[in-house]
Each structure stands twice: as C-alpha cells, then as structure tokens.
Amino acid sequence: MTSANLVEIDNVNFAYDSQRTILRGINMTIPQGKVVAIMGGSGCGKTTLLRLIGGQIKPTSGAVRVAGQTVHELKEDGLYALRRKMGMLFQFGALFTDMSVFDNVAFQMREHTDLPEEMIRDLVLMKLHAVGLRGAHRLMPSELSGGMARRVALARAIALDPMLIMYDEPFAGLDPISLGVIGQLIRTLNDALGATSILVTHDIMESLKIVDYVYFVSEGVIVAEGTADEIRASKMPFVHQFVNGEPDGPVPFQYPAPDYATDLQGNGRA
Amino acid sequence: MAVLDTLTSGLRTLGHKVIEGVWRIGFAARFFFAVLMYSGTAFRRFNLTIREIYFTGVLSLIIILISGLFVGMVLGLQGYDTLQRYGSSEALGVLVALSLVRELGPVISALLFASRAGSAITAEIGLMKTTEQLSAMEMMAVNPIARVVAPRFWAGVMSMPLLAAMFSAMGVIGGYLVGVKLIGVDEGAFWSQMQSSVDVRLDIVNGVIKSFVFGIAVTLISVFEGYDADPTAEGVSGATTRTVVTSSLAILALDFILTAFMFRGVG
Amino acid sequence: MNRATIDLWVGIFVTLGIAALVFLALKVGNLASFGNEPMYAVSAEFDNIGGLKVRAPVRSAGVVVGRVTDIQFDTRKYVAVVSMSLSQKYQFSKDTSAQVLTSGLLGEQYVGLQAGGDDANLANGDRIKITSSAVVLENLISRFMFNSAEKTGQTKGETN
Numbered sequence: 001m002t003s004a005n006l007v008e009i010d011n012v013n014f015a016y017d018s019q020r021t022i023l024r025g026i027n028m029t030i031p032q033g034k035v036v037a038i039m040g041g042s043g044c045g046k047t048t049l050l051r052l053i054g055g056q057i058k059p060t061s062g063a064v065r066v067a068g069q070t071v072h073e074l075k076e077d078g079l080y081a082l083r084r085k086m087g088m089l090f091q092f093g094a095l096f097t098d099m100s101v102f103d104n105v106a107f108q109m110r111e112h113t114d115l116p117e118e119m120i121r122d123l124v125l126m127k128l129h130a131v132g133l134r135g136a137h138r139l140m141p142s143e144l145s146g147g148m149a150r151r152v153a154l155a156r157a158i159a160l161d162p163m164l165i166m167y168d169e170p171f172a173g174l175d176p177i178s179l180g181v182i183g184q185l186i187r188t189l190n191d192a193l194g195a196t197s198i199l200v201t202h203d204i205m206e207s208l209k210i211v212d213y214v215y216f217v218s219e220g221v222i223v224a225e226g227t228a229d230e231i232r233a234s235k236m237p238f239v240h241q242f243v244n245g246e247p248d249g250p251v252p253f254q255y256p257a258p259d260y261a262t263d264l265q266g267n268g269r270a
Numbered sequence: 271m272a273v274l275d276t277l278t279s280g281l282r283t284l285g286h287k288v289i290e291g292v293w294r295i296g297f298a299a300r301f302f303f304a305v306l307m308y309s310g311t312a313f314r315r316f317n318l319t320i321r322e323i324y325f326t327g328v329l330s331l332i333i334i335l336i337s338g339l340f341v342g343m344v345l346g347l348q349g350y351d352t353l354q355r356y357g358s359s360e361a362l363g364v365l366v367a368l369s370l371v372r373e374l375g376p377v378i379s380a381l382l383f384a385s386r387a388g389s390a391i392t393a394e395i396g397l398m399k400t401t402e403q404l405s406a407m408e409m410m411a412v413n414p415i416a417r418v419v420a421p422r423f424w425a426g427v428m429s430m431p432l433l434a435a436m437f438s439a440m441g442v443i444g445g446y447l448v449g450v451k452l453i454g455v456d457e458g459a460f461w462s463q464m465q466s467s468v469d470v471r472l473d474i475v476n477g478v479i480k481s482f483v484f485g486i487a488v489t490l491i492s493v494f495e496g497y498d499a500d501p502t503a504e505g506v507s508g509a510t511t512r513t514v515v516t517s518s519l520a521i522l523a524l525d526f527i528l529t530a531f532m533f534r535g536v537g
Numbered sequence: 538m539n540r541a542t543i544d545l546w547v548g549i550f551v552t553l554g555i556a557a558l559v560f561l562a563l564k565v566g567n568l569a570s571f572g573n574e575p576m577y578a579v580s581a582e583f584d585n586i587g588g589l590k591v592r593a594p595v596r597s598a599g600v601v602v603g604r605v606t607d608i609q610f611d612t613r614k615y616v617a618v619v620s621m622s623l624s625q626k627y628q629f630s631k632d633t634s635a636q637v638l639t640s641g642l643l644g645e646q647y648v649g650l651q652a653g654g655d656d657a658n659l660a661n662g663d664r665i666k667i668t669s670s671a672v673v674l675e676n677l678i679s680r681f682m683f684n685s686a687e688k689t690g691q692t693k694g695e696t697n
Contacts, residue, residue, distance in 0.1 A: 054408075054409050056405065056408060056409070080411040080413075081411070083408075083409055083410065083411035084410075084411045086409065088406065088409040088410075090402045090405065090406050091402070092401065092402070094401055094402035094403050094405065094406035095403075096398075096403055096406075096407075097397075097398075097401070097403070107410065107412075108410050108411075108412075111410070111411075111412050111417075112411065112412075317540070317544075320543065320544060320547050321543055323547045323550065323551075324543045324546055324547050324550075327547070327550050328546045328547060328549075328550045331550060331553070367565045371561060371565065371566075429550075431554070432550065432551065432553075432554025432555070432557070432558075433554070435554055435557035435558045435561060436553055436554055436557040438557070438561055438565075439556075439557035439560045439561055439565075440557075442560075442561075442564075442565055461564070464565055465564075465565070465566065465567045466567060466594075466601075468565050468566045468567065469566065469567065469592065470562055470566040470567065472592070473566065474558075474561050474562055474565070474566050478558070
C-alpha cells in the first residue's frame with residue numbers, strides 16, 4: 001500500500017476557527033514516483049494542504065498519511081525524522097538571506113549529517129549543477145534574480161535526496177524562460193531522484209505539460225480530478241473555464257486574475 | 271442611552287485588551303520555556319552563539335563606550351558643581367562611581383542595547399518569518415527556536431553584563447578626566463574615597479546582576495516580538511517599535527524592583 | 538563576514554568586558570582589601586551604637602582591620618550586641634577596648650579598637666569587655682546647655 005501511494009489524504013477537514021472552514025472532506029492519493037498538481041484559485045486552501053502534509057498544522061478531523069505514517073499523530077522527533085525525507089520549495093524561495101547560495105544548499109547537510117566539509121562541497125556543487133547554478137555558489141541571495149533564487153531553493157530542497165518534494169506556487173512571478181526552466185527541472189529531478197512531487201499552482205498551462213495527475217480544489221472541496229489529458233479534454237464547466245482561462249464562467253471569483261468589478265465587490269464585502 | 275453604549279463599548283474594549291494582554295503574557299512565558307528547553311544547540315554549536323555575540327555585542331561596542339564616557343564626564347561636571355557647595359569635592363569619585371556602578375551603567379547600557387541590538391534582533395527574526403525562512407527551516411526538520419532564537423537569546427544575555435561593565439568603566443574614566451584632569455580635584459582623594467566607599471559585593475556584583483536581568487528581559491522581548499510579529503512589513507515595523515518601548519519600560523520597572531531588594535537597609 | 542574575523546572581534550569584545558569588570562573590582566571597588574583573607578569573629582556590647590550600620594569599618598589607629606557583620610539588640614540586658622569580623626593578620630590583646638566613633642563631625646560611624654596590655658590575644662568568638670558608646674550629638678548638646686545653664690545660675694547667684 002505504501003509502495004503504491006506515498007501520500008494519502010483521508011477525509012480531511014481543516015478550519016482555523018469555527019467560522020472559517022478552509023478544507024472540507026478532502027480525499028487524495030498521491031502515487032509513488034508521480035508528479036501531481038493541486039490547482040485552484042488563490043485562497044482555496046492549496047497551501048494549507050501542503051502544510052498539512054508537512055505537519056506544520058494539524059487537521060481538524062481526518063488523517064494525512066505519508067509513507068504509511070499518520071502525520072498529526074507523530075511526536076516531534078518522528079515528525080522531524082519524516083521531514084528530513086521531504087523537500088519543500090516555498091513560493092518565493094525563502095532562502096536564508098544571511099547565508100551565501102552555497103551555505104543555503106549546504107544547510108541541511110550540515111544540520112543533519114556529520115559529513116566532512118569536502119564531501120559537503122562536492123554534494124552542494126552537484127546539486128547546484130543540477131539546477132544550472134554551480135557558477136553562482138558564492139553569491140548572496142540578494143544578488144540573485146527571482147528565477148535564480150527559485151532554482152537555488154530547489155537545489156536546497158533536494159539537498160538530502162528527499163522522497164517527497166512539495167512545490168508551493170513554483171511558477172509565480174517568473175518570466176517565460178525561467179518558467180520553462182523550472183517546469184523542466186521539476187519533472188527531470190523527480191524522475192532522476194525517483195521521488196514523488198506535489199505541485200500547488202494556478203498556472204495550468206505550464207503544469208499540464210509536466211504533471212501526471214491533477215486535482216482541482218475550489219472553496220475547500222475537490223471539484224475535479226484526472227490525468228493531464230483528461231483535464232484538457234474535460235467538459236466540466238469549471239475545468240473548461242480554468243484550462244482556457246475564460247473570464248466568465250461558473251466560478252468567476254476563482255479565476256486567477258479576477259476582473260476589476262469582482263475585485264471591488266470582494267473588497268467591499270471584506 | 272448613547273452614554274451607556276459608549277460606556278459598554280469602552281468596558282468591552284478594556285476587557286478585550288486585558289484578556290489579550292494576559293494571553294500574550296502566557297504565550298511569552300511558554301515561549302521563554304521553549305527557548306530554554308531548546309538551548310542545547312546554542313551551546314553545543316557555540317559558534318552559532320559567537321556569531322550572534324558579534325552582531326549584538328561587538329556592534330554595540332562603539333555606542334556603549336562613547337555614551338559611557340560622556341555620561342561619566344557629565345557626572346563629573348554636575349557632581350563637582352553640587353559637591354563643592356558643601357566643601358566635599360573629594361567625594362566626586364564616590365559619587366561618579368556609585369551612580370554608574372549601581373544605576374546608570376546597567377540602566378543606560380540596557381536602554382541603548384534595546385534600541386541598538388534589540389530592535390535589530392526583532393527586525394531580523396520578523397523578516398525571516400515574513401519571508402518564510404522560519405517555515406522553510408521547520409520543513410527542513412530544523413527547529414527555528416533552537417537554531418535562530420536560542421543563539422540570539424544567549425548572545426544577548428552574555429553580552430549585556432559585559433557591555434554594562436564597559437559602560438561603567440568608561441564612565442569612571444570620563445569622571446576622572448573631567449574631575450581630576452580638568453577641574454583639578456585631588457587625584458589621591460578621588461580614587462581612595464571611591465575605593466573605600468564602593469563595595470565589590472554590594473555595589474559592583476549587584477550592578478552586574480542587574481545588567482544580567484536586564485539582558486534576559488531585553489533579549490527575551492526582542493526575540494519574542496520578532497517571532498510573534500505579523501508576517502507583513504507593517505507587522506515587523508510595529509514589532510520593532512514595541513521591542514524598544516516594552517524593553518525600556520521593563521528595564522525601568524525591573525530596576526526599581528531590583529534596587530528596592532538590593533539596597534534595602536543599606537546606608 | 539568571515540568566521541575568523543567574527544571570532545577575533547568577539548574575542549576582543551569579551552576581553553574588553555572582563556577587563557572592565559576587573560577594573561571596576563580592583564580600581565573602583567575595594568576587592569584588594571579582605572578579599573579571601575582568613576578572618577575571626579569577635580563581639581562587643583554597647584549601650585548605644587548611634588548610627589552604626591552593618592558593614593561599617595572596624596579601625597584601629599585609623600587602619601581598617603575588619604568590618605561589622607551583624608548588629609542585634611539584647612532584650613535581657615537592653616544593650617546592642619555588635620558582631621565584627623577581623624582580619625587574621627591583626628591580633629589584639631584580650632583587654633582591648635571598643636568604641637563607636639564618627640569620622641569627622643558628621644561622617645560615617647565606625648568601631649574603633651584600642652589595644653590593651655594583656656599577653657593573651659582575642660580569639661574567635663571572644664567578647665570585648667570594655668566598650669564605650671557612640672557620642673550622641675543631642676545628648677552632648679543638652680549636657681553642654683545644662684552645664685552652661687548651671688554655671689550661669691551659679692554666677693547669677695554669686696552676683697546677687
């Protein structure tokens with residue numbers, strides 16, 4: 001069972017308080033070795049799902065199992081042991097600004113292993129080479145462009161060869177070239193490391209090129225799921241609207257760039 | 271009716287503030303215990319703490335030394351002016367040394383430390399939170415309290431007494447320069463009266479204890495405000511301001527309490 | 538910032554801090570006197586100690602030889618019992634007398650010791666027998682006024 005599905009999300013509900021329910025009855029399975037995308041508009045609870053998998057928050061009810069372990073039942077030691085096998089790419093990279101690119105990638109190796117410094121150097125350069133930034137290892141994060149920072153963060157996320165890599169909005173705010181580079185890296189690194197990847201994104205065109213399976217989340221529930229081809233061919237109004245980026249459809253507020261009038265209304269209510 | 275409404279809403283605001291305040295104190299206390307519990311890393315990998323001593327202690331050195339010198343010089347001038355009216359200008363050394371060692375050294379250096387190093391700690395941790403660096407660390411199975419907060423806390427606690435001692439020493443030198451070299455108070459009387467009146471245990475050790483307590487309070491407030499800051503630009507700037515305000519008030523209040531206990535019944 | 542540079546600066550910082558503490562302890566304070574010297578305790582009873590305080594100096598011929606460690610009131614004899622700790626360096630004869638004195642007219646009060654001629658010396662726990670109390674300024678003034686009033690009375694009587 002664990003060999004087939006690395007992550008299982010079983011009827012999960014999550015709410016910060018009684019008024020604001022973020023997730024309702026989510027069921028997901030993420031098979032070993034696949035790249036799975038979770039899509040939906042901003043604020044629909046995608047990032048919350050990643051936090052649940054990483055054990056940073058506990059579900060209100062239901063269970064998240066990673067590699068057969070129920071995440072929210074783990075003690076701190078167990079949780080940290082599990083997290084060592086996970087890598088996460090944060091939305092804007094979240095590089096440690098007081099450390100060089102090299103030290104950022106070396107961070108986990110130094111924290112969690114007793115490897116000699118020469119070996120760490122080789123490993124770091126290998127990871128940086130994989131994302132094409134071996135030449136930048138002396139730079140500080142403030143000297144990097146957005147796309148480069150994202151790639152360094154990716155190198156850092158795979159530093160300990162994780163079994164599960166999570167990406168929080170890996171495409172946000174990137175130029176088309178960087179977008180393509182990151183997309184390719186996600187796929188090739190996943191296959192090269194034999195890892196499993198979860199992508200949280202609203203960039204449908206880029207994701208459909210690389211993912212195996214897609215979940216659509218809207219207002220805390222899964223509204224559609226399927227393989228990339230099924231999604232492209234889907235006749236469901238919501239998916240159709242999302243894939244083609246139509247401004248008007250069944251869920252106008254879910255459109256990634258809401259139109260002016262909706263935006264104003266949304267602000268007025270808040 | 272309108273008066274009643276205003277009164278009710280006023281009371282409600284007050285109640286809300288009190289509950290929030292109490293909740294925050296409880297949260298801060300739990301945070302303090304967490305910092306102590308996860309302090310192992312700060313000592314096992316002491317170079318992490320050394321790095322923070324550089325940022326909190328060494329970078330505060332200039333402001334502390336210069337302020338100490340000037341405060342001592344002012345004490346020398348003002349003290350002489352008052353003492354010579356009573357014909358006891360030789361007691362200038364005593365006045366300068368006791369005011370510095372007991373009060374001004376620990377208090378002023380702690381106030382300077384709060385605005386120089388404390389605000390920097392808050393801003394740094396707050397920004398790390400805003401840019402998700404703390405979350406990233408957590409996801410890399412590294413506890414941010416152990417890796418980020420505890421070394422900064424201990425660095426501050428260790429730096430503070432040293433800075434206060436330097437402040438007092440510089441102040442005594444400043445008082446000496448003005449009193450003896452400039453005004454011409456007898457040098458022998460200046461030092462000997464000082465030495466016979468300043469007690470090592472009662473005055474100097476108590477001063478060090480004070481600065482140690484201030485160090486704990488200021489750095490705890492700084493790391494707490496940073497860690498608790500809203501992850502936005504406004505949140506961080508608000509937290510930085512709160513660090514300076516809360517630390518200053520805490521220093522002065524603690525100073526009163528400590529003084530009341532330490533110098534009770536001492537002539 | 539280079540690791541070695543940071544280490545160097547922190548080293549300088551700690552050295553300066555400790556130097557400041559040592560300066561305070563030795564030059565500003567009086568750690569040099571009675572730091573860890575062996576001491577011995579004696580006590581004395583006074584009818585009146587005036588404003589004597591704990592930690593006041595004990596002097597003999599102007600030299601500080603010890604400190605007052607404790608002051609108690611004896612409710613049976615209605616006297617003040619002053620405990621002192623004297624440096625082992627300074628030995629005093631058994632018939633040494635103690636006196637509460639004031640340095641200057643309004644200065645701090647201290648215990649003055651006046652050595653006697655006995656061959657045996659005071660030992661730890663001994664009590665000084667011969668004491669004289671503090672001069673209380675009010676008493677002094679009233680006695681002076683009483684005396685002078687008496688004198689004026691006499692002179693008046695003679696002239697009458």
